[in-house]
Amino acid sequence: MKIGIVSIIKEPWGGSEELWADMAAVALQGGHEVYISALKCGPPHPKTVRLLELGAKLFYRRGFVQPGIPFLQRIFRKGLILLANKLQNPFHRLFKERPDVIFYVGTSYSIADDVLLLKALDKTPAALFINCNLNHDVRGFGSVRYDVINAAYQRAKKVLFVSEGNLEIARRHLCSPIDNAMVIRNPVNLSNIGVQPFPQEDTMHFAMVGILVTDHKGQDLVLGALHREQWRSRNWHLNIYGAGLDEGYLKKLTAFYGLTDRVTFHGKVNDINAVWKKNSLLLMPSRQEGMPLAVVEAMVCGRPAVLTDVGGHREWVNEGVEGFISPGATVQSIADAMERAWEQRADWQQMGLAANATAMKLYNPAPGKTILNLLLNS
Known part of the structure; x- marks a missing residue:
């Protein structure tokens, strides 16, 4: 199987990466092909490097503008990105590999900002899985985003939440039972699983x-x-x-x-x-x-x-x-x-x-x- 992973994180690594990375490692060891689409925001993290050593391929896509740069430079760079995206879909390298599955890693609603991904998906038979790592109890999106999010959820084979609390908030926000949802828990980042001796300091x-x-x-x-x-x-x-x-x-x-x-x-x-x-x-x-x-x-x-x-x-x-x-x-x-x-x-x-x-x-x-x-x- 060819597995495409789309991460929206704007740093080399974060807690949201642990689940897909664990899956990718298992897939590569099982002889499957893994393709990673990520934003270029610094050198690859050692865990990304390890996946590349196992055989994964990494495709950087445009979209990240370094925070802290002068306002006019920031606007100019964003303008260049918008123009480039009109000329060529930023996910084209990923879809050139003809993935069987796209595993999208974001927040509960960030898929609405990735309409170019959804457009690319419309032209392929690839199955979509959405991994929702975060939401909060403020709705904060209009009718257009509401429709895009619901349509993406309905297109997905599964919408994976990391907690029941996040799932219930999404159901309320989207006025939808999200029948294809399930809760999947993240891995722990520990070399040894077990209780550590309790500190005995006065402080x-x-x-x-x-x-x-x-x-x-x-x-x-x-x-x-x-x-x-x-x-x-x-x-x-x-x-x-x-x-x-x-x-x-x-x-x-x-x-x-x-x-x-x-x-x-x-x-x-x-x-x-x-x-x-x-x-x-x-x-x-x-x-x-x-x-x-x-x-x-x-x-x-x-x-x-x-x-x-x-x-x-x-x-x-x-x-x-x-x-x-x-x-x-x-x-x-x-x-x-x-x-x-x-x-x-x-x-x-x-x-x-x-x-x-x-x-x-x-x-x-x-x-x-x-x-x-x-x-x-x-």
């Missing part, structure tokens, strides 16, 4: 793990909570892992709140087990979410979490059992949830064991194989 270390984009992950909300008076006399340290467009802003905000000596930015890390050997509690104050790998990985390692009530968080964490739920993505709501967590810090180790038990029941140890079987059966 409580908190971790925020994920891309540093605040309208997605909401790291600024935690900084706003930790700025409050009651936290100044407590023995804690916040470790922030990841990189992204808002890294500079978050560092400025940390300094503005006078927290520089109590917050450490570690950048991207590959050793998740090492993160949880050091930290006792995950903070995930997301404004919008699918089902973040960081939450599952923390739970597998035996750590409780403070989460906002978005995406699939409630499907994995129960208040006071595996962690704590903030009803809203606001400083006040996050501060209240963190306060409840701090008051029960003596129970964190036991809650971490409960988190591990729940995660081991819920996570899919071989999601790539699950996806490949879906594609083959299509």
